[in-house]
Amino acid sequence: MAPSVAEIVPSAAELGDIAKQKLNRAFDVAQHTSYPYTKYLPVYDEETKFPPTEPFDFVDRGLSADKAKPHLLGLHDPNVKISKLTPRIGTEVTGLQLSELSDVQKNELALLIAERGVVVFRGQNFKDIGVERQKEFGQYFGRLHVHPVGAHVEGALEFHNIYLGPDNLYRLQFKSDSLTTIGYHSDVSYEHQPPGITLLTLLAVPETGGDTAWVSQVAAYERLSEPIKKLLEGLRAEHSGFPQAENARRHGKFVRREPVKSEHPIVRVHPVTGEKALFVNPGFTKRIIGLKREESDAILQLLYQHISHSQDLQVRVKWDDQTVALWDNRVTAHTAISDYDVRQEAEGLRHGFRITTLGESPVGVEGLGTVW
Ligand SMILES: O=C(O)CCC(=O)C(=O)O
Numbered sequence: 001m002a003p004s005v006a007e008i009v010p011s012a013a014e015l016g017d018i019a020k021q022k023l024n025r026a027f028d029v030a031q032h033t034s035y036p037y038t039k040y041l042p043v044y045d046e047e048t049k050f051p052p053t054e055p056f057d058f059v060d061r062g063l064s065a066d067k068a069k070p071h072l073l074g075l076h077d078p079n080v081k082i083s084k085l086t087p088r089i090g091t092e093v094t095g096l097q098l099s100e101l102s103d104v105q106k107n108e109l110a111l112l113i114a115e116r117g118v119v120v121f122r123g124q125n126f127k128d129i130g131v132e133r134q135k136e137f138g139q140y141f142g143r144l145h146v147h148p149v150g151a152h153v154e155g156a157l158e159f160h161n162i163y164l165g166p167d168n169l170y171r172l173q174f175k176s177d178s179l180t181t182i183g184y185h186s187d188v189s190y191e192h193q194p195p196g197i198t199l200l201t202l203l204a205v206p207e208t209g210g211d212t213a214w215v216s217q218v219a220a221y222e223r224l225s226e227p228i229k230k231l232l233e234g235l236r237a238e239h240s241g242f243p244q245a246e247n248a249r250r251h252g253k254f255v256r257r258e259p260v261k262s263e264h265p266i267v268r269v270h271p272v273t274g275e276k277a278l279f280v281n282p283g284f285t286k287r288i289i290g291l292k293r294e295e296s297d298a299i300l301q302l303l304y305q306h307i308s309h310s311q312d313l314q315v316r317v318k319w320d321d322q323t324v325a326l327w328d329n330r331v332t333a334h335t336a337i338s339d340y341d342v343r344q345e346a347e348g349l350r351h352g353f354r355i356t357t358l359g360e361s362p363v364g365v366e367g368l369g370t371v372w
């Protein structure tokens with residue numbers, strides 16, 4: 001008989017004791033001797049500390065793009081197919097290699113990502129071009145984020161590791177504690193200058209399951225009634241990195257940068273498209289500044305439900321190991337869908353990495369800014 005989750009998954013306290021040694025040896029590399037991407041398996045640098053981020057200038061590549069995107073959309077190549085995945089969010093591209101795009105095409109891509117929220121490239125060689133070229137590709141769009149607590153790729157702290165296999169005790173514990181693994185968020189939105197474009201690619205995928213879903217925060221904002229829009233446009237919300245860091249410490253993990261909080265405008269204006277987007281998410285937003293606790297809780301719950309339940313504002317993408325997704329964290333939220341059983345070998349390993357570029361300090365309606 002298969003062992004129960006409780007037998008396999010240690011308690012939080014036990015997990016704290018074993019997590020360090022367990023996680024530090026790259027989640028049992030020995031299990032993956034025939035795996036071609038061992039170099040990308042998760043590791044933890046436990047020495048490199050980072051100081052608090054200083055303000056820096058950011059210029060969005062999309063600002064340099066021709067609005068019609070002729071170098072990306074006007075290609076007369078019958079092999080290139082670019083199609084909308086849903087009316088409001090998501091575009092799929094086949095027949096074009098990200099690794100071969102010119103700078104002019106990358107500028108147009110930045111604009112396309114901003115407009116469509118997420119752009120999914122199929123049939124990519126990106127995972128095989130090597131860490132240096134992968135990093136360079138990300139750096140074109142902005143300064144790379146180093147995750148304060150996450151596992152990374154050996155020699156590349158900027159590559160946030162995504163790993164769900166039978167030896168990821170941390171995630172198994174989470175799965176056993178919750179009714180669902182769905183958790184919409186905008187990546188590390190607590191940062192003072194949170195991410196603009198994020199790139200995610202998977203190196204190993206389960207046969208089925210493990211999709212990712214994105215929601216358009218532009219469409220989510222547009223659906224709201226005028227009085228609610230007006231109310232939200234004048235408000236900021238606190239986003240906090242403290243729970244993530246405290247949770248990591250509790251599990252014996254190294255925190256490489258001390259956590260921060262930011263008070264971001266709730267309605268954010270995209271610097272290139274000028275579109276307004278809701279900028280709150282259940283992952284990191286804690287309270288609305290200036291409201292009473294119950295008022296803040298009620299409004300945030302309303303918005304979280306709206307974001308999480310509105311499948312008519314969402315796109316769900318199925319992965320294969322040649323897919324790369326790029327999204328704009330300023331105008332979308334996303335969630336992993338961990339619907340398969342990682343303890344069953346047949347259902348497989350899910351492994352990849354995320355390259356996250358940082359953007360501007362959010363700007364709201366009528367110039368309402370972020371408080372650091
Ligand atoms: O694994 C996924 O599908 C998404 C994980 C995630 O939230 C991220 O990479 O930012």
Ligand SMILES: [Fe+2]
Nearest residue numbers: 185186187334
């Ligand atoms: Fe994420």
